[in-house]
Amino acid sequence: MKQFFITLSLTLISFNVVAGWTEFGGSSIDGNVKTYFEQVTARNKDHVIRVWQIKDYAKPQAINNMSSLSVKSLLEVNCKTKMIRTLAYTHYNQNLGRGEPVLKNSNPGEWGNIAPDITNEAMRKRYCGQ
Template sequence: MKKLLLTTILLCFSTSIMAEWTQVDKRDDKGGYTVYADLQSIRKVDSEAKMWSLIDYKLEQEDTGVYFLSKKVRRKYECRSGHIKELAYKLFNWNMGGGELIRAYSQPQEWVKIEPGSVEEAEWKVACGHPALGD
């Protein structure tokens, strides 16, 4: 049991440590937040790309009864048509994906059109414009 707990703790810390977050966007709404992308996580197949993003909030956020300061999101981007689909997310009680994992959800959502000037557009440009690992 102790080995399982230790392995789980190390895995959580190593995921946060291994990611190299690159700032993609910064906004003032919701109390202010910065959006980062993990360029090493970009994977491309044909005209689609997948990437992990991190949203780091200045003020604590609330989502159906839980409070968090950062959110990691795995999204799929359709590079040609400009659509996006959320695949999974994780909420953390500390900034930059640190602290305790508060909630995790991994049920792919529907494709939606990316709005010009949105955070999603900034992420889409990075995911679709950056060479994938191994390219």
């Protein structure tokens, strides 16, 4: 029981929460990008989940001659095959998916493998329970 509480405490400490979003893995190597995930929005019998992601940029990113400080994406993760794809995304001119949309795309991307030791792998383990 003691080990359970230690594990739970360490898990809670390693994830920062910002207005319902959980930061995974801290920031990028250069400190310019923070990645947040929101609770799983859907799960089906085929072991596929949907989860929202925000990437928050420290410096503006040039998108279509406009400036983006964040991108909010709806991701689909196959927990069984460990694959991921982006269903839709929107770039915003303010941090944490706020402000005016700069660019929208609702065309689902191709499935790809989740690389080990990156933010998406930590998210997969947490939300898929593996």
